[in-house]
Amino acid sequence: MPRNGDEARRRLQQAALELFAEQGFDQTPVEAIAARAGVTERTFYRHFADKREMLFDGEGELRDQLVQALAAVPDGTKPMPALLAAFHQTVPLFESNRPFTEPGARLIARTPALQERSLAKQALLVRALTAALQDRGVNARTALLCAQAAMGTFAIATHRWMDDPSVTLHNHLDQAFRELRLATAALK
Amino acid sequence: MPRNGDEARRRLQQAALELFAEQGFDQTPVEAIAARAGVTERTFYRHFADKREMLFDGEGELRDQLVQALAAVPDGTKPMPALLAAFHQTVPLFESNRPFTEPGARLIARTPALQERSLAKQALLVRALTAALQDRGVNARTALLCAQAAMGTFAIATHRWMDDPSVTLHNHLDQAFRELRLATAALK
DNA sequence: GTCTATACTGAGATAGAC
DNA sequence: GTCTATCTCAGTATAGAC
Numbered sequence: 001m002p003r004n005g006d007e008a009r010r011r012l013q014q015a016a017l018e019l020f021a022e023q024g025f026d027q028t029p030v031e032a033i034a035a036r037a038g039v040t041e042r043t044f045y046r047h048f049a050d051k052r053e054m055l056f057d058g059e060g061e062l063r064d065q066l067v068q069a070l071a072a073v074p075d076g077t078k079p080m081p082a083l084l085a086a087f088h089q090t091v092p093l094f095e096s097n098r099p100f101t102e103p104g105a106r107l108i109a110r111t112p113a114l115q116e117r118s119l120a121k122q123a124l125l126v127r128a129l130t131a132a133l134q135d136r137g138v139n140a141r142t143a144l145l146c147a148q149a150a151m152g153t154f155a156i157a158t159h160r161w162m163d164d165p166s167v168t169l170h171n172h173l174d175q176a177f178r179e180l181r182l183a184t185a186a187l188k
Numbered sequence: 189m190p191r192n193g194d195e196a197r198r199r200l201q202q203a204a205l206e207l208f209a210e211q212g213f214d215q216t217p218v219e220a221i222a223a224r225a226g227v228t229e230r231t232f233y234r235h236f237a238d239k240r241e242m243l244f245d246g247e248g249e250l251r252d253q254l255v256q257a258l259a260a261v262p263d264g265t266k267p268m269p270a271l272l273a274a275f276h277q278t279v280p281l282f283e284s285n286r287p288f289t290e291p292g293a294r295l296i297a298r299t300p301a302l303q304e305r306s307l308a309k310q311a312l313l314v315r316a317l318t319a320a321l322q323d324r325g326v327n328a329r330t331a332l333l334c335a336q337a338a339m340g341t342f343a344i345a346t347h348r349w350m351d352d353p354s355v356t357l358h359n360h361l362d363q364a365f366r367e368l369r370l371a372t373a374a375l376k
Numbered sequence: 377g378t379c380t381a382t383a384c385t386g387a388g389a390t391a392g393a394c
Numbered sequence: 395g396t397c398t399a400t401c402t403c404a405g406t407a408t409a410g411a412c
Contacts, residue, residue, distance in 0.1 A: 029406085029407060029408090030407080030408070030409090031407085040377075041408095042377060042378085043377095045408090045409070045410085049409090050408075050409070051407095051408075051409095078371075078374040079371055079374075080371050080372055080374050080375050081374055081375055084375065112308075115308065115311070116304045116305065116307070116308045117304065119304065119307040119308060119310075119311060120300075120303065120304045120307060122307075123303070123307060141348075141367075142367060142371065144344065145341065145344055145364065145367055145368060145371065146371050148340045148341075148344065149337050149340060149341070149368060149371070149372070152336045152337060152340055153333065153336075153337070156332065156333055156336065160329075176333065177375055177376075178375070178376060179329075179330060179333050180333060180337060180372055180375070181372045181373065181375040181376060183266075183267055183268050183330065183333065183334050183337070184268055184337070184368055184369045184372045184373075185369065185372075185373065186266040186267070186268050186269055187268050187269055187272065187365055187366070187368070187369040188365075188366060188369060190392075190393095191391075191392040191393065191398085191399050191400065192392090192393085192399085193398085193399060193400090196399080196400085217381085217382060217383085218382080218383070218384085219382080227400070227401090228400070228401055228402080229383095229384095230385095230400075230401065230402080230403095231399080231400055231401075233383095233384070233385080234399075234400075238383080238384075239383075239384095
């Protein structure tokens with residue numbers, strides 16, 4: 001049995017995805033995942049803080065890439081256009097990982113406990129984007145409001161893309177943000 | 189020992205709030221809550237699906253009131269203005285319960301597990317508002333996008349109100365939605 | 377790597393409420 | 395006497411402590 005840490009981590013993820021697909025998330029004990037991966041239960045918790053966490057591995061990378069992209073947007077760009085530009089930058093991350101992320105997304109969609117965690121991850125992204133906007137000189141209140149609105153719109157765009165991949169994620173993004181602008185323009 | 193269900197439920201909530209305030213949410217076992225309320229642990233779970241659920245009792249009432257308020261908005265009102273109007277209708281619910289909800293809100297703010305649940309409750313509201321908008325003839329995609337953007341803005345307004353009660357919640361609401369309109373107007 | 381606290385679940389028995 | 399809230403008991407799973 002190899003003792004390579006990353007190897008075990010990947011085996012755990014693979015085993016978990018299979019078992020979750022077969023019998024559902026709640027019906028799959030950590031013990032079963034560890035067994036199929038050929039490690040002990042304790043090892044599982046060395047790699048993942050908890051059972052839900054397995055499904056959100058790419059989140060850190062996405063966050064880093066978003067923050068970096070946002071910092072790279074030309075000075076003077078207003079918050080919402082800057083956020084939209086940053087989201088466009090991360091599209092390749094989604095397109096390249098689609099075959100891997102799609103089964104996970106479907107599982108999340110039908111598992112309440114995972115939806116909760118997904119929303120929590122989204123909230124982390126909002127925090128990171130808020131901070132990144134403040135680094136661009138946006139005041140704290142505006143930064144939070146924009147980051148939240150943009151994040152929600154981004155999430156809608158990616159969901160639509162999962163449902164309808166015949167349209168590119170780029171187009172879904174532009175379309176969703178356009179709808180947001182039109183809808184809010186009716187205010188006041 | 190009396191067997192009145194509602195009475196026990198209230199005692200459980202009271203006991204929980206006290207204990208959470210004293211020692212924190214994670215450090216308070218359900219057993220301790222049940223003991224202080226004078227019932228067994230199993231009874232706790234008859235009244236609440238899980239430990240987190242205690243803190244979100246008013247959510248159902250808020251949801252019902254929002255849906256009702258949205259249905260009462262004059263026909264022809266566009267989605268975002270209709271949502272804003274509905275939120276204004278629920279302001280009394282917040283103002284009257286403030287002394288009760290504020291300690292809970294502070295606890296939620298400093299307890300990650302409760303923040304997750306709070307976001308999940310918010311997602312339920314988004315669903316309900318989306319459906320209510322569809323009942324008003326708004327198409328499904330627009331309804332979801334508007335409900336989500338409005339809900340997030342509403343949440344920001346209530347948070348600002350918690351931080352700064354010298355301004356009315358009505359004013360915080362108008363201010364936040366105005367900021368949303370101005371920020372998104374910079375798109376495209 | 378082992379042990380333990382704690383969250384939650386299920387089934388059947390019991391005892392106030394009406 | 396029925397009904398249903400509560401209790402007793404026995405158990406599984408997660409996660410954290412040692």
